[in-house]
Amino acid sequence: MPTAKRFPTAQLINVNxxxxxxxxxxxxQMQLRKFRIRFxxxxxxFISHLHGDHVFGLFGLISSFSLLGRKNSLHIYGPPGIKxxxxxxxxxxxxxxxxxxxxxxLAPKRHQQVFEDKSLTIFAxxxxxRITTMGYIFLEKDAELNIKKEAISKYNLSLASITxxxxxxxxxxxxxxxxxxxxxxxxxxxxxxxxxCTDTRPLKKINExxxxxxxxxxxxxxxxxxxxxxxxxxxxTTVQAATAAKEAGxxxxxxxxxxxxxxxxxxxxxxxxxxxSETVIAEDGVTFSxxxxxxxxxxx
Amino acid sequence: MPTAKRFPTAQLINVNxxxxxxxxxxxxQMQLRKFRIRFxxxxxxFISHLHGDHVFGLFGLISSFSLLGRKNSLHIYGPPGIKxxxxxxxxxxxxxxxxxxxxxxLAPKRHQQVFEDKSLTIFAxxxxxRITTMGYIFLEKDAELNIKKEAISKYNLSLASITxxxxxxxxxxxxxxxxxxxxxxxxxxxxxxxxxCTDTRPLKKINExxxxxxxxxxxxxxxxxxxxxxxxxxxxTTVQAATAAKEAGxxxxxxxxxxxxxxxxxxxxxxxxxxxSETVIAEDGVTFSxxxxxxxxxxx
Numbered sequence: 001m002p003t004a005k006r007f008p009t010a011q012l013i014n015v016n017x018x019x020x021x022x023x024x025x026x027x028x029q030m031q032l033r034k035f036r037i038r039f040x041x042x043x044x045x046f047i048s049h050l051h052g053d054h055v056f057g058l059f060g061l062i063s064s065f066s067l068l069g070r071k072n073s074l075h076i077y078g079p080p081g082i083k084x085x086x087x088x089x090x091x092x093x094x095x096x097x098x099x100x101x102x103x104x105x106l107a108p109k110r111h112q113q114v115f116e117d118k119s120l121t122i123f124a125x126x127x128x129x130r131i132t133t134m135g136y137i138f139l140e141k142d143a144e145l146n147i148k149k150e151a152i153s154k155y156n157l158s159l160a161s162i163t164x165x166x167x168x169x170x171x172x173x174x175x176x177x178x179x180x181x182x183x184x185x186x187x188x189x190x191x192x193x194x195x196x197c198t199d200t201r202p203l204k205k206i207n208e209x210x211x212x213x214x215x216x217x218x219x220x221x222x223x224x225x226x227x228x229x230x231x232x233x234x235x236x237t238t239v240q241a242a243t244a245a246k247e248a249g250x251x252x253x254x255x256x257x258x259x260x261x262x263x264x265x266x267x268x269x270x271x272x273x274x275x276x277s278e279t280v281i282a283e284d285g286v287t288f289s290x291x292x293x294x295x296x297x298x299x300x
Numbered sequence: 301m302p303t304a305k306r307f308p309t310a311q312l313i314n315v316n317x318x319x320x321x322x323x324x325x326x327x328x329q330m331q332l333r334k335f336r337i338r339f340x341x342x343x344x345x346f347i348s349h350l351h352g353d354h355v356f357g358l359f360g361l362i363s364s365f366s367l368l369g370r371k372n373s374l375h376i377y378g379p380p381g382i383k384x385x386x387x388x389x390x391x392x393x394x395x396x397x398x399x400x401x402x403x404x405x406l407a408p409k410r411h412q413q414v415f416e417d418k419s420l421t422i423f424a425x426x427x428x429x430r431i432t433t434m435g436y437i438f439l440e441k442d443a444e445l446n447i448k449k450e451a452i453s454k455y456n457l458s459l460a461s462i463t464x465x466x467x468x469x470x471x472x473x474x475x476x477x478x479x480x481x482x483x484x485x486x487x488x489x490x491x492x493x494x495x496x497c498t499d500t501r502p503l504k505k506i507n508e509x510x511x512x513x514x515x516x517x518x519x520x521x522x523x524x525x526x527x528x529x530x531x532x533x534x535x536x537t538t539v540q541a542a543t544a545a546k547e548a549g550x551x552x553x554x555x556x557x558x559x560x561x562x563x564x565x566x567x568x569x570x571x572x573x574x575x576x577s578e579t580v581i582a583e584d585g586v587t588f589s590x591x592x593x594x595x596x597x598x599x600x
Contacts, residue, residue: 002329002333004334026360027330029326030302030327052393056326088388
């Protein structure tokens, strides 16, 4: 439930000024306006599951997009049933959109790629909640390889050879010796990775899927003392979220989706940080950045 | 459309600590929390029409009522079609409520009484918009009559006679002379009246229906210069709203439902006040009160 300070779930992911929306709880469009986000730039919306606190903002957002004369197609991804809900809604309210709504129903039980462009891949995978629920992984593609300066001089490489090597080819010397690509190049930047897990019981495979993620968002609806409630409602505790982060070896953990029963999140932070110190609280309007980092030099 | 400062339409009417909700745009439950209103006290919701900006908050509010373990029935009133939308929604989201939802579809073309208790009557009447739209009138019942002191001594009234006279009876003297009730009593308080008109084209009958209302809320989506746009979209201008207030002789006019095309409401207020000086702007979170007023003494 929303509180005086907290709206239902929605996250905006900005990848090089391309906007992706994760879930769309009631009031998302108002929050986007409040935080001065040009939400016309959102072309892709990913819904975790069909509970109201993750979906009820879609109707108003779609309606506003239409009033604003949106031209781009809007792609919405989510579990089976989402098409029926959205099309049913448009019909009930006799809404005629001025743009194309492209609804993608995901396979509920598979780890699958759902989006790809030249710099980013997005995957969906099943979580474990009371109803079909999907987690999402945002994985930056490797940037074009950087060629080592010493390799150019050592092999006296031509421009044509350099282009091929940058695209991943090995190099064949005039003497017929094959030099492996890894000896000639280095990735310029570390691949960035974000993993979004809500709503879910603790799930072993998250350790693997979130491996080395820069940020893992993991719901922590309950405190440790309410772990039986978490189990019964298909949610996680602070301790369970922090354990997932620790085992996956992520850079940072964001916890959120707190039950309205708790007055504040002091205890949540305390419990999680005892297990995983790099834990922060998801607060409305806060931005977390993953900086582009030089890939570490590997010395031979 | 909502803006950074303004949520879609919803008004809470507090009649002696009984709460009635007029319309329920997206985010209404968050605004109720923000303004610290104990919204569990809302038992009756009146919807003007089935456009998203007046309805999209209902789903989340109903869902929260259920999560909060609401016990009282919730009565929702609105145009035909509202039952289908609400029940369809509950079904699509497999929502099982822990309280009774009582949906009342109104006759779309009649002025009708929709609610009555011992102190209040609520009426609905058709407005003129692109789809069926209802206005609402909140009318306080006359309080029990006050008996004039001089009448008690003049006619030496018994307790039994006084009770009858307070309930409106005339008095028959021992000599058989009938004294009319109006000579014996006076109403202690002026009946309070609130009239809610959104969304609508200007409508002559509002002059009559809002006659002597303490407050008239009338939408003023557009400025006077955009009156053709108002006509084409089934809305009103500032000038049209103020003219209705003036002709109905209301105490105060509240204007709202402003198009997002206008940066602020300075010009709205100016235009309306030129015609009807007692005009104010509907701003999120603002409360307007109608004080209980002694009925004016009528001297013989």
